[in-house]
Amino acid sequence: MRYHVVDRDLRGLPPREQWCPICKLQHGLAIFSGCNLSHCRHIQEKLNGISLKSVREFLTREEDSIVFSLIERAKYPYNAPVYDPSYLGFTFHNHSLIELFVRETEALQAKAGRYQNPEEVPFFPEDLILPLVPPYKYPQELHPVAASVNVSTTIWHMYFDRVLPQFTSKGNDGKYAQTAEADLICLQALSRRIHYGRFVAEVKFRAAPKDYITAIKAKDSDGLMRLLTSASQEEIVKRRVEEKAKVFGQDVTLDTKGETTSNHSKYKVDPMVVYSLYSDWVIPLTKLVEVEYLLHRLD
Numbered sequence: 496m497r498y499h500v501v502d503r504d505l506r507g508l509p510p511r512e513q514w515c516p517i518c519k520l521q522h523g524l525a526i527f528s529g530c531n532l533s534h535c536r537h538i539q540e541k542l543n544g545i546s547l548k549s550v551r552e553f554l555t556r557e558e559d560s561i562v563f564s565l566i567e568r569a570k571y572p573y574n575a576p577v578y579d580p581s582y583l584g585f586t587f588h589n590h591s592l593i594e595l596f597v598r599e600t601e602a603l604q605a606k607a608g609r610y611q612n613p614e615e616v617p618f619f620p621e622d623l624i625l626p627l628v629p630p631y632k633y634p635q636e637l638h639p640v641a642a643s644v645n646v647s648t649t650i651w652h653m654y655f656d657r658v659l660p661q662f663t664s665k666g667n668d669g670k671y672a673q674t675a676e677a678d679l680i681c682l683q684a685l686s687r688r689i690h691y692g693r694f695v696a697e698v699k700f701r702a703a704p705k706d707y708i709t710a711i712k713a714k715d716s717d718g719l720m721r722l723l724t725s726a727s728q729e730e731i732v733k734r735r736v737e738e739k740a741k742v743f744g745q746d747v748t749l750d751t752k753g754e755t756t757s758n759h760s761k762y763k764v765d766p767m768v769v770y771s772l773y774s775d776w777v778i779p780l781t782k783l784v785e786v787e788y789l790l791h792r793l794d
């Protein structure tokens with residue numbers, strides 16, 4: 496079967512219009528009226544590679560990155576000077592060392608093409624320089640409005656004000672560059688996971704466009720929240736990350752006979768902290784991103 500797709504713009508964004516080869520209607524991405532929905536969904540699936548299964552697999556793999564990044568950050572004590580704007584003597588626009596570190600690293604990574612990937616969202620987009628590398632043709636599954644859905648500031652404050660003090664020991668070992676680097680890895684993993692809510696929302700929209708279109712047209716945020724929520728899935732996710740914190744965060748040693756011994760009583764990051772991080776922040780923010788994306792999905 497051949498699909499005739501018109502009006503793909505230069506950045507490879509989703510087609511604004513397309514012909515459905517089955518119902519022969521030309522229609523915008525969001526307007527399915529008069530057309531058999533299953534046919535049009537079929538086209539969408541052919542054009543785009545994401546499914547609920549694939550997005551959930553992505554989120555599951557991101558859990559590993561998040562738990563590992565917290566464990567790596569927990570190697571260092573809190574190291575307060577990293578977050579104190581006066582530590583650099585009010586140079587660099589009164590930025591703290593962490594802010595300077597993130598801004599400069601993001602600028603370098605932008606040059607290397609990191610933010611061409613629609614999965615990656617910078618914390619300081621205003622500082623970014625155009626990539627030096629040739630463009631890579633990433634699949635463009637999202638509606639263009641995805642570019643303006645951004646909860647980076649909330650993630651920043653959540654991480655530094657609420658989460659970091661819970662899993663680091665008090666103290667100062669002077670390893671500030673390593674500390675800032677470890678923070679950045681945590682922030683990037685959290686941001687990637689949370690902003691992936693845009694992809695989750697897209698597959699949910701495609702699976703039940705009629706329901707979502709009604710709620711979107713009514714600007715019904717609560718209705719959208721109800722539609723996209725799966726309480727059972729959330730419970731699985733929370734228990735799984737708690738378990739990962741136990742498995743990844745234990746000391747593994749070998750005794751003289753070469754038998755593995757694990758210390759189950761002491762974990763590098765408290766598994767309850769990881770459970771609460773997901774329960775209080777990661778899942779609610781992912782759902783907020785989903786709703787924000789959906790509210791503008793028909794723009």
Ligand SMILES: C=C(O[C@@H]1C=C(C(=O)O)C=C[C@H]1O)C(=O)O
Pocket residue numbers: 551695723724725726728729732777778779781782
């Ligand atoms: C991400 C999803 O959407 C919602 C958010 C979830 C999450 O952030 O883990 C889990 C279930 C849903 O309530 C999903 O259905 O997988």
